[in-house]
Amino acid sequence: MDYSVAEFFNGKYKVLITKDEIHRKVKELAHKITVDYKDKCPVLIGVLNGAFIFMADLVKELHIDCEVDFIKISSYGNAKISSGKIDVLKDINCHLEGRHVLIIEDIVDSGLSVKFLENLVSTQNPASLKFVSLMKKMGAARINFEIDYLGFEIPNEFVVGYGLDYCQKLRNLPAVYLMN
Numbered sequence: 524m525d526y527s528v529a530e531f532f533n534g535k536y537k538v539l540i541t542k543d544e545i546h547r548k549v550k551e552l553a554h555k556i557t558v559d560y561k562d563k564c565p566v567l568i569g570v571l572n573g574a575f576i577f578m579a580d581l582v583k584e585l586h587i588d589c590e591v592d593f594i595k596i597s598s599y600g601n602a603k604i605s606s607g608k609i610d611v612l613k614d615i616n617c618h619l620e621g622r623h624v625l626i627i628e629d630i631v632d633s634g635l636s637v638k639f640l641e642n643l644v645s646t647q648n649p650a651s652l653k654f655v656s657l658m659k660k661m662g663a664a665r666i667n668f669e670i671d672y673l674g675f676e677i678p679n680e681f682v683v684g685y686g687l688d689y690c691q692k693l694r695n696l697p698a699v700y701l702m703n
């Protein structure tokens with residue numbers, strides 16, 4: 524089935540989290556990080572592709588020095604359920620030893636991606652490692668993983684927009700929508 528951005532703007536699908544709600548939450552999370560990481564110059568690592576919009580909005584609200592880098596992993600491809608096997612498609616380029624690292628995710632579903640990233644980054648001996656995610660699906664976890672800076676707990680439904688895709692499209696929707 525094909526979906527178009529226009530259908531979402533025309534109100535055919537339900538908004539789960541509005542643009543304004545996202546904006547307020549991003550500011551709130553950024554404020555907490557600003558306080559907690561004062562004088563620490565953290566490295567923020569965005570998990571591509573989904574986190575690109577959230578990451579961009581978040582760093583603009585941080586009132587501290589920071590660096591950014593990206594990693595691209597994939598467990599879903601175009602499927603709706605994680606295969607459980609995770610591949611690194613683009614690795615982190617900076618050295619993380621002794622650095623304060625924040626991993627930035629758009630969504631935590633099964634928890635397999637964040638667990639994989641924790642193991643991967645830990646091998647580089649960072650000074651600290653914490654996780655930020657805009658959303659976490661309730662009741663979907665295959666691994667219980669505590670997110671340090673969490674935006675919204677959402678129902679276990681397929682969502683799109685604000686970075687999240689359906690078959691690589693719909694990432695550019697400014698709000699988070701329910702697909703069904």
Ligand code: PRP
Pocket residue numbers: 570571572573574596597598599600605628629630631632633634635636637687688
């Ligand atoms: C999505 C999302 C997270 C991951 C969460 O990425 O961006 O990285 O799945 O799922 P999990 O908790 O079950 O591991 P996806 O592999 O779909 O790639 P994308 O970000 O490019 O859409």
